[in-house]
Amino acid sequence: MRYHSTRGAAPVLDFRGATLAGLASDGGLYVPESWPTLTANQIADLAGLSYAETAVRIMLPFVGDTLSEEELRDLCEQAYGRFSHAAVTPLVQLDHDQWLLELFHGPTLAFKDVALQLLGLLFEKFLTGSTRRLTIIGATSGDTGSAAIDAVAGREGIDIFMLHPAGRVSDVQRRQMTTVLAPNVHNIAIEGDFDQAQALVKTMFATQALADRFSLSAVNSINWARLMAQVVYYFYAAVRLGAPGKAIAFSVPTGNFGDVFAGYVAARMGLPVERLVVATNVNDILHRALSSGDYSKGKVEQTATPSMDIQVSSNFERLLFDLGGRDGAAMAAQMRGFDASGAMRLTNAQQQGAAGLFASARVDGNDMALAMRWACEHAGETIDPHTAIALSAARALDTTAPVVTLATAHPAKFRDAVERATGLRPGLPARVGDLFDREERYVTLPATLAAVGDYVAAHATPSA
Numbered sequence: 001m002r003y004h005s006t007r008g009a010a011p012v013l014d015f016r017g018a019t020l021a022g023l024a025s026d027g028g029l030y031v032p033e034s035w036p037t038l039t040a041n042q043i044a045d046l047a048g049l050s051y052a053e054t055a056v057r058i059m060l061p062f063v064g065d066t067l068s069e070e071e072l073r074d075l076c077e078q079a080y081g082r083f084s085h086a087a088v089t090p091l092v093q094l095d096h097d098q099w100l101l102e103l104f105h106g107p108t109l110a111f112k113d114v115a116l117q118l119l120g121l122l123f124e125k126f127l128t129g130s131t132r133r134l135t136i137i138g139a140t141s142g143d144t145g146s147a148a149i150d151a152v153a154g155r156e157g158i159d160i161f162m163l164h165p166a167g168r169v170s171d172v173q174r175r176q177m178t179t180v181l182a183p184n185v186h187n188i189a190i191e192g193d194f195d196q197a198q199a200l201v202k203t204m205f206a207t208q209a210l211a212d213r214f215s216l217s218a219v220n221s222i223n224w225a226r227l228m229a230q231v232v233y234y235f236y237a238a239v240r241l242g243a244p245g246k247a248i249a250f251s252v253p254t255g256n257f258g259d260v261f262a263g264y265v266a267a268r269m270g271l272p273v274e275r276l277v278v279a280t281n282v283n284d285i286l287h288r289a290l291s292s293g294d295y296s297k298g299k300v301e302q303t304a305t306p307s308m309d310i311q312v313s314s315n316f317e318r319l320l321f322d323l324g325g326r327d328g329a330a331m332a333a334q335m336r337g338f339d340a341s342g343a344m345r346l347t348n349a350q351q352q353g354a355a356g357l358f359a360s361a362r363v364d365g366n367d368m369a370l371a372m373r374w375a376c377e378h379a380g381e382t383i384d385p386h387t388a389i390a391l392s393a394a395r396a397l398d399t400t401a402p403v404v405t406l407a408t409a410h411p412a413k414f415r416d417a418v419e420r421a422t423g424l425r426p427g428l429p430a431r432v433g434d435l436f437d438r439e440e441r442y443v444t445l446p447a448t449l450a451a452v453g454d455y456v457a458a459h460a461t462p463s464a
């Protein structure tokens with residue numbers, strides 16, 4: 001399998017190259033040259049397989065010849081062996097047609113572990129026997145940071161620099177990052193919001209002085225391997241609910257558009273997906289884009305769902321590229337316009353293409369709290385605020401298909417918000433039980449390339 005940049009001007013790479021590069025050198029995002037498809041029989045054959053084996057079947061075509069099937073199986077078994085639930089991503093029934101897909105049974109209690117546990121192992125595998133070192137630069141609104149740090153802490157040949165917006169992540173989220181004291185882990189609180197952190201990461205990739213000296217890589221969902229691993233759970237859940245004989249709808253709490261784009265990939269691969277609901281909080285740029293074609297930035301509002309306090313959704317570019325006829329030059333021009341003005345209009349092809357599969361909803365704090373209370377009172381489930389945003393949208397969806405809400409974080413990560421809405425304060429699971437007794441280490445820096453770039457240059461190890 002070959003990977004092309006959405007902006008058409010970066011080298012075409014294989015899976016290993018795209019994984020190690022993270023972001024394409026022209027500022028675009030790598031996408032597979034075509035979507036592999038599964039027949040109805042191949043989808044039916046997934047029934048009863050373990051999560052790790054399902055992952056091998058779904059990911060093998062994307063990996064191409066960069067790993068053998070046995071090597072991929074070994075990595076999947078290691079990655080998903082660290083989850084605390086035997087089903088890895090279990091389904092929980094809430095109502096006759098409403099389901100939760102619990103994605104938070106990994107080491108850091110959010111859906112990011114599903115992909116990042118595997119990505120850490122892929123980095124290690126691809127670096128074995130090479131003198132190349134990786135300098136990973138990432139931005140987090142709370143969950144990617146801890147999952148990425150857990151996946152690479154202490155690994156040979158890797159330094160990780162993780163930028164989070166100071167004061168805008170929950171205490172549990174911050175401590176899950178800043179109490180990891182391995183020497184290759186560098187936490188930076190930036191004086192700004194997530195969009196500024198993400199923009200800084202992309203600017204550092206484009207800064208020659210850094211790119212020439214360090215082999216930069218990404219752990220955010222700009223890295224294709226992240227999304228590839230997330231496609232798996234759409235198949236795993238849908239097959240358990242009757243696919244390929246039945247179409248399933250998914251409601252996805254959305255910020256950077258990575259998780260829901262993985263659902264789009266599953267649909268392109270042949271999974272019968274009735275609808276993908278893009279559920280946003282009041283930072284609703286994606287809801288406006290999908291409902292009216294207006295993709296224009298507003299100011300980032302701070303909410304009880306901090307991981308979704310995002311206005312610029314990196315992976316939306318992948319969708320627009322695919323729906324717009326895969327024209328790299330046109331995509332580059334559209335993104336240049338957006339970077340310059342903070343706004344763009346979707347083309348007719350992009351808007352109509354999206355309308356065939358996606359629905360969207362903007363859910364405010366009040367409806368989020370109502371959904372949390374409904375889950376508690378109706379089904380005895382305590383859910384986190386991000387999941388509640390998607391559940392609220394799922395319950396409003398007009399469909400006869402089963403609706404699966406992606407439960408993206410453990411409620412204990414957002415204990416204050418859960419308590420405010422339901423009166424219940426979730427306890428921290430045993431695996432992170434001593435979080436508040438651990439020492440923290442991080443620096444706080446202004447959100448400028450000069451400050452953060454200098455810090456990275458001073459603390460990273462140059463690549464051989």
Ligand SMILES: Cc1ncc(COP(=O)(O)O)c(C=O)c1O
Binds near residue numbers: 143254259386409
């Ligand atoms: C708990 C939680 N839910 C939802 C999201 C949004 O997912 P995405 O950025 O893939 O759209 C995030 C952040 O990525 C998150 O941490």
Ligand SMILES: N[C@@H](CCOP(=O)(O)O)C(=O)O
Binds near residue numbers: 143222
């Ligand atoms: N919500 C994310 C933001 C980064 O998203 P990613 O999926 O692109 O890594 C977070 O929690 O950090």
